[in-house]
Amino acid sequence: MSIRSARSNRILKSIPPREYRRLSDQLVPVTLRFGQVLYEPGKAIRHVYFPIDCLVSLLTAVDRRRTLEVGMVGNEGMAGMPFILGVGVSGVRALVQGAGRALRMAAGPFRIEFDRNPALQQALYRYTYALMAQISQTAACNRFHETEARLARWLLMTSDRVGSQEFALTQEFLAHMLGLRRVGVTEAASALKSRNLIDYTRGKLRILDMPALKHAACSCYQIVNAVFTRAQRT
């Protein structure tokens, strides 16, 4: 994998070249499959992942089956956050939502690198802040915002991170992410369709009108974007 593509994870890209060289020896390019589970709650974190073009969902669950996506990790971040906080176990389920490439590092070597690389520490602490803001936003969003607006926001966030306006998506998957019953997903998706914001047939979703979809999304979309943008400024 060329240096250039290997550094299209934004956290890794922010590391000065000399420190990055040391890090890169330990980074293994991997391809993650849709539905692959990277972490289960309570299980040890064995690797951390820096997405390049894949997308990872962080999910919590209650009542055994009711779930909610509380965060999304794309190439702006790293999956395995608890590890940098000194906690070797994940609290959430991390699931690959968008298949693609990532750079993977084993937990032990990552710990060593993290402890001696101030640039990596800074970048990851700033990312932790941004991720916490995303999770807080999700908590508030689920108290106040309507299903349609939440769906619009989710589609936009996904689109930003996978770099495409078109993706394959089952209603059941969406139901998991948004913490809805399928009928709720169907209704919300139909509403967006009837407004010509999306096309959604046979599991394939296409965003037709980005600006209008942004307008339909709840304010959380812009707010979370702003937090991430600020966090990335060195």
Next chain:
Amino acid sequence: MGPATVQTARRAPAVPRLAAGAAPAFAPRVNPHQNHLLDALPARDYERLAPHLELQTLKLGDVLYEPGRAMRYVHFPTTAIVSMLYVMEDGASAEIAIVGNEGILGISLFMGGESTPSRAVVQSAGYSYRMKAQLLKNEFGRYGTLMHLLLRYTQALITQMAQTAVCNRHHTVDQQLCRWLLLSLDRLASNQLTMTQELIANMLGVRREGVTEAAGKLQDAGLVEYRRGKITVLDRPRLQARSCECYEVVKKEFDRLLPYRPL
């Protein structure tokens, strides 16, 4: 210090405002060790911070942080409880996390954020110690025990926030009130909370009628007494049974990560 000072200190709940650096003649009722984070520091680290800890009397409804404003202090509650509220554009708010004597307010500081996205409001009056933000950053930069404790606390807080998110999605308002009551009691010495209906409304993200309804349900079930702004928990085990699992999840995580074991 003479007898007069001792007498003042004994008269509860009035505790003399300790000037930074002042050493009490005996271990006062309120002291920084009541905050578990500070208590877990090795003696030398604690001694370094102690002169910079200022005792504060926090009143119900006091705002410690506004979103987006620079934070000049961090806060270590001892008997006070503070809610981190997320404030929406239209002014509506909902609690994201609760912070008491197990934690600190202001973790954004060492994660590179100079401000916090939430508003910090005192939900239960009491004492707290504040310290200048820059001093915390300096201490964090020493890579010592405090840094590790703060990072572990951050993880506990993230779990709490994530659980709040899923709870807000799937559970009822009265269940959320249960969760909040239980988490608060864990951080208090008593089973009584003095609240205002408005504060509960801001915390739950509902209108005042919603509070009356939620508190009313718990009262009807004999779990709490809600009178003149005071909520008294009457039957804690049954309150726990009524709560959604979210309380247990957060409690387990906090118990696992904190109390802080020596590192």
